[in-house]
Amino acid sequence: MDNDRLTDPGPSGGGGYDAALLDHWLAGRTRVDARSRRGLPQGLSPQALLPQGLSPIVKPLPAGRFRVHESNAEMRWEAMRGQGYVVPNPDFFVRNHTSTPLIDAGTWSLSVFGTGLRGSVPPGHPARFSYQDLLDLPARTVVCAIECAGNGRSFFAAQQGQAVPGTPWRLGAIGVAAWRGVPLSIVLERAGITREAVDVMPSGLDPDLVTAGVNHGRVRRPIPVAKALDDVILAYEMNGEPLPPDHGFPVRVIVPHWAGIASIKWVGQIEVSATPLVSYWNTQAYRLFGPAYPSGGAFITTQPVRSAFELAWNARLPANQEYLLTGRSWSGGGPIARTEISTDGGRRWHPAIPRDPGIPAAWQRWEFRWRTPGPGSYTLRARATDVTGATQPATVPGNTFGYHFGGIAEHPVSTA
Numbered sequence: 001m002d003n004d005r006l007t008d009p010g011p012s013g014g015g016g017y018d019a020a021l022l023d024h025w026l027a028g029r030t031r032v033d034a035r036s037r038r039g040l041p042q043g044l045s046p047q048a049l050l051p052q053g054l055s056p057i058v059k060p061l062p063a064g065r066f067r068v069h070e071s072n073a074e075m076r077w078e079a080m081r082g083q084g085y086v087v088p089n090p091d092f093f094v095r096n097h098t099s100t101p102l103i104d105a106g107t108w109s110l111s112v113f114g115t116g117l118r119g120s121v122p123p124g125h126p127a128r129f130s131y132q133d134l135l136d137l138p139a140r141t142v143v144c145a146i147e148c149a150g151n152g153r154s155f156f157a158a159q160q161g162q163a164v165p166g167t168p169w170r171l172g173a174i175g176v177a178a179w180r181g182v183p184l185s186i187v188l189e190r191a192g193i194t195r196e197a198v199d200v201m202p203s204g205l206d207p208d209l210v211t212a213g214v215n216h217g218r219v220r221r222p223i224p225v226a227k228a229l230d231d232v233i234l235a236y237e238m239n240g241e242p243l244p245p246d247h248g249f250p251v252r253v254i255v256p257h258w259a260g261i262a263s264i265k266w267v268g269q270i271e272v273s274a275t276p277l278v279s280y281w282n283t284q285a286y287r288l289f290g291p292a293y294p295s296g297g298a299f300i301t302t303q304p305v306r307s308a309f310e311l312a313w314n315a316r317l318p319a320n321q322e323y324l325l326t327g328r329s330w331s332g333g334g335p336i337a338r339t340e341i342s343t344d345g346g347r348r349w350h351p352a353i354p355r356d357p358g359i360p361a362a363w364q365r366w367e368f369r370w371r372t373p374g375p376g377s378y379t380l381r382a383r384a385t386d387v388t389g390a391t392q393p394a395t396v397p398g399n400t401f402g403y404h405f406g407g408i409a410e411h412p413v414s415t416a
């Protein structure tokens with residue numbers, strides 16, 4: 001395997017991140033090390049928790065790199081062409097239910113409470129961890145995707161004639177980063193988790209979500225204890241920098257393989273419960289409801305297989321020339337085994353050439369040399385299959401809120 005390209009420096013990350021990723025892949029596992037960090041990262045906001053007055057998103061959202069949907073911003077895939085493995089922090093998509101809070105890490109603390117802790121810790125007397133406490137605990141770096149369950153939602157309407165409510169994402173509600181933080185299992189053990197614990201529910205410090213006059217409270221969603229103790233981390237770094245405000249500063253949860261809603265940003269509390277927990281985000285939103293699903297709906301966990309071209313929507317390409325199509329494929333189910341490309345409406349499929357090994361919980365870059373036809377309009381298709389055999393069908397069963405569009409996206413281009 002030619003790994004040279006893995007060390008391409010990205011514009012904001014520098015070569016170090018991709019070099020570290022290579023290490024990580026070669027080691028074939030995540031490493032826990034006891035390196036502790038001294039002092040707070042630079043650039044801390046001196047403000048206490050302040051809801052943003054103007055934009056729900058703090059960072060700049062240049063029109064050439066993002067499509068903004070209300071409080072959310074999707075990455076334009078053409079921005080990833082020529083980039084390294086990870087998405088540079090400034091280009092990472094943002095999904096906010098309300099708005100980005102500005103939090104002072106110096107006064108922030110994480111409270112852990114609930115009936116699943118020794119002595120059944122009441123909410124008023126939680127186990128507390130300061131930012132520095134977390135920096136001093138053993139750290140792990142995980143390279144993984146965060147992807148919204150609703151990524152690709154617009155294709156339900158565009159390709160299947162199914163109108164669904166919600167943010168009309170194309171495929172840009174995904175990003176991959178190197179997340180560094182403390183394994184959640186370490187924090188839960190220190191807080192005194194017992195064998196009786198069944199659910200672990202982090203909640204965010206962003207404003208309460210109010211929809212149609214109903215206050216759903218803090219953004220929060222239970223994680224079953226087995227997953228919480230497996231590979232979840234409490235991250236304080238993204239691609240080697242302190243988490244940017246929009247991505248959860250000072251600390252966010254990272255739940256590899258699962259829908260983005262599990263990865264709670266700006267975490268302030270974690271409830272550990274001996275009985276199952278409920279919130280709007282596991283009972284109403286982020287469930288699959290529809291004829292293909294159980295009558296009570298299905299709790300969304302792992303993400304489907306998807307693929308995207310690093311190409312503008314309606315890109316204009318030179319006619320009758322060789323053009324190197326590039327893109328990425330990913331799956332919550334495991335590493336990608338292969339990606340195929342069709343440039344003729346899905347009749348013939350050709351293997352794309354992988355540029356990375358199959359990576360669990362992240363994506364695989366690929367390329368395909370296309371001899372473009374004469375002037376006209378064309379539709380490109382990419383179809384990936386993961387190591388479990390899960391693939392992308394031409395159509396997928398609908399669901400009420402348009403989650404998990406895992407079908408083949410039809411990407412329009414023209415040549416001139």
Ligand SMILES: Nc1nc2c(c(=O)[nH]1)N[C@H]1C(S)=C(S)[C@@H](COP(=O)(O)O)O[C@H]1N2
Pocket residue numbers: 092093094095096097098146147148149203204205206219246247248259260261262263264265266267
């Ligand atoms: N506190 C909090 N955490 C949150 C959210 C939110 O609105 N508030 N949005 C969730 C959703 S739906 C997604 S897809 C991811 C998006 O992470 P990002 O904005 O860093 O890309 O964050 C999740 N964590």
Ligand SMILES: [Mo]
Pocket residue numbers: 095147148149150259260261
């Ligand atoms: Mo999401």
